[in-house]
Amino acid sequence: MTHGKKLRKLNVYSAQRASLIRNMTVSLLREESVTTTEARAKEIKREAEKVITLCKDESLATRRLAFAKLRDEEVLKKLYGPLRDRFLERNGGYVRLFRVGYRRGDGSPLCMLKLV
Numbered sequence: 001m002t003h004g005k006k007l008r009k010l011n012v013y014s015a016q017r018a019s020l021i022r023n024m025t026v027s028l029l030r031e032e033s034v035t036t037t038e039a040r041a042k043e044i045k046r047e048a049e050k051v052i053t054l055c056k057d058e059s060l061a062t063r064r065l066a067f068a069k070l071r072d073e074e075v076l077k078k079l080y081g082p083l084r085d086r087f088l089e090r091n092g093g094y095v096r097l098f099r100v101g102y103r104r105g106d107g108s109p110l111c112m113l114k115l116v
Contacts, residue, residue, distance in 0.1 A: 022070065024036060025047045029051070029070070029083065035111070045097055049093075056084065098112045
């Protein structure tokens, strides 16, 4: 059965996983590009697309929900400013995932995430 298979564990405990996903999502929204392993990239893409969809509705409640997920005022201003204007007409697919090769040390597949 496939119960409880909603997210990838990423080989870390839950608090570290949440922190990792939050920090990488903030980095993606700030820099508009980030390179990481394939499993992490897929999880970050899920979270980033949820936050971007949330910011399309400009209300105080959605702004507070986005802040609860990101915990970064600077990125929140960017998200509700130029990024919101860029993605307002788009119905999903805000983040693109590119496979870029394998890491030298352990051979794990690397991916690059970019905002469209």
